[in-house]
Amino acid sequence: MPTDEIAIDIPLIDHHCHGVVPQDLDQTKFEALMSESYRPPPPGTSQFDKPLGLIVRRFCAPMLDLEPFCTGEEYVERRKVLGAEEVNRRLLTACGLSDLVVDTGHRSDSIADVPMMADLAGRPSHEVVRIEAVAEQVARTGVSAAEFPRAFADELAERAKTAVGLKTIVAYRVTFDIDQTPPTKDEIAKGTDRWFSANMSAGKVRLGEVDVVRHGLWVGAELCRDLKLPLQIHVGFGDPDIYMHACDPTHFTDYLRAMEAWEVNCTLLHNYPFQREAAWLAEIFQNVYYDVGVILNFAGPQAASIMGEALEMGPFTKQLYSSDAFGLTELYYLGQLQFRRVLKQQLDRWIAEDMCNVAEADRIVAMIATQNSRRIYSLGD
Ligand SMILES: [Zn+2]
DSSP: OOOSSOOOOSOEEEEEEOOBOOSOOOHHHHHHHTOSSSSOOOTTOOTTSSHHHHHIIIIIHHHTTOOTTOOHHHHHHHHHHHOHHHHHHHHHHTSOEEEEEEEOOSSTTSSOOHHHHHHHHTSOEEEEEEHHHHHHHHHHTTOOTTTHHHHHHHHHHHHHTTOSEEEEOHHHHHOSOSOOSOOOHHHHHHHHHHHHHHHGGGTOOOOOOHHHHHHHHHHHHHHHHHHTOOEEEEESSSOSSSOGGGGOGGGGHHHHHHHHHTTOOEEEEEOTTOHHHHHHHHHHOTTEEEOOTTHHHHTGGGHHHHHHHHTSSOOTTTBOOOOOOOBOHHHHHHHHHHHHHHHHHHHHHHHHTTSOOHHHHHHHHHIIIIIHHHHHSOOOO
8 A cells, every 4th residue: 555654664684783781881981882982071071962962862861761852961860770771671672673783893791792682672683703803812812823823714714603794894903005915824924923922922912913904804705705694894983093094995995896706795884984985886896785874873963964975876775774883772772763764854855856756765765774684694584
């Protein structure tokens, strides 16, 4: 039966998200999780006074039985009274999600794991394994530099068996502006030596050695090819310690092209401020997908223009939904709310300008909300 409203409330596959913090949070910890920076805001100011803070107070406050636009202090106080578990359940079950695809590679000891996320959300949840996190775990076991390349490849293969995808944060560690060919054995050995001798004695394992990152990229690519897994690639906004200009995904064209030849699907995550470049890459390469996760939350009332750019030329069959929520269940809730709001806003305008109709808009929503993710991830029925 034809309707005159776009069906925007359909279930979503959140193809890139992280666990929530299971414990109660005080004001400082809550505000730290509202920030992309490692630094606190200037003394006397609050993270609630920015676009994300405004929409937390506007849309999440009523979910905790508060008036819209309550203060940040009132919000965090009410959150403590209800308790983290109740808040996490309330907001997660209100998201209207079909499936969660959870990245377990970032601060995994302080956030909910995949089974706990499935329990809180009441929805099937699946794991994506972060390549660089596995490398660091293997380095921490005390293997020698000589043993590392093989031990890492074995462990990643083991972890990939139960994952629905792999993920790389190459952009954050060494930028996209690198040699994108497979490293030689000699390069891997020398890179591992440099990494181990510079870090292990100081008790640090943070992987920032370019030839070891390249080794991870190609070991991961082989697994993705053999197991038919997509490879998620962090792009642009999403981590504070980056050189943003070199995180433009068009620097990574050679690797994306190589993955196309291997029939490995690559999903470009977040992308801001490179959503136009990401959409262009998705137009060019058969294997490239993209989303505008996380930034729709951080842009608050201004998010529609970013979705507008993401829709400029990107095939409807290539965009995906993600919240990229980390730590705060509010980011899950707002992610889907913002996505539905701004996608509907753009499509309503197309309909008003007679460039689209409701039936076509419904098809576009369904593709981005679930169909594209379901096509490239093996999520079961
Ligand atoms: Zn993320």
